[in-house]
Amino acid sequence: MSDTTTIECDSCHKNNRVPLARLKEKPKCGACGEPLPLGGGPITVTDANFDEVLRTSPVPVVVDFWAPWCGPCRMIGPALEKIASEKAHDVLIAKLNVDENPKVAARFNVRSIPMLMGFHEGETLDTQVGALPPASLKGWIDRVVGRANV
Numbered sequence: 001m002s003d004t005t006t007i008e009c010d011s012c013h014k015n016n017r018v019p020l021a022r023l024k025e026k027p028k029c030g031a032c033g034e035p036l037p038l039g040g041g042p043i044t045v046t047d048a049n050f051d052e053v054l055r056t057s058p059v060p061v062v063v064d065f066w067a068p069w070c071g072p073c074r075m076i077g078p079a080l081e082k083i084a085s086e087k088a089h090d091v092l093i094a095k096l097n098v099d100e101n102p103k104v105a106a107r108f109n110v111r112s113i114p115m116l117m118g119f120h121e122g123e124t125l126d127t128q129v130g131a132l133p134p135a136s137l138k139g140w141i142d143r144v145v146g147r148a149n150v
Contacts, residue, residue: 003049007036010088019119020049037088044078045094047103053094054122060148061092062141065108065115072131073114078099079134083141090145134141 002019009029016036018027029038039059054061064080066073084093098105099112108117118125118141125147128140 003052005043007038007040009034010037020052023056024058026058033051039084039090039092040088041084041093042095043092045096045101045104047101048102050096050101051122053092054119056075059092060118060120060125060145061094061146063117064093064095065098065105065110065113065117066095067097067113070113076114076131076134077136079137083135083138087137087141087145091141116140118147120148122146 005023006018007016007027008014009016009020009032011034012029012032013029014029016027016030018036023038026038028034029036030051038057042064043053044137045053045063050063062080064073064075064076068074080093080095084091096104098110106114112129114131116125118127125144126140132140
């Protein structure tokens with residue numbers, strides 16, 4: 001079973017459902033034919049689709065390990081949404097609820113949340129534990145993107 005993601009076209013604002021396995025093929029909008037932004041988000045990742053998202057993303061992925069009861073997690077949520085929108089062509093922001101997805105959380109030894117991890121082509125680039133102010137969060141994500149493009 002292949003998961004899909006919905007990507008809004010920057011040009012015509014139509015939603016396009018794209019299989020995760022086809023993201024590296026540089027999909028185009030079904031309505032206007034313009035290239036789709038391949039990052040953005042935040043998208044929800046789970047124990048079931050985590051590895052596929054990392055494997056298929058053509059841009060670096062920043063995963064936010066969080067829980068709904070975590071105050072600092074909720075505090076950084078709006079900043080992550082804004083960064084995802086601003087950097088839709090550079091990075092994919094993904095959120096993993098640690099309570100609902102214990103396998104991936106255990107695999108990465110998540111002991112404190114929020115915890116952010118940057119990945120590119122399945123490899124871990126950096127980890128940030130704890131909430132950051134929006135400007136520092138943006139700077140950390142910029143560094144992750146920079147490391148992926150080296």
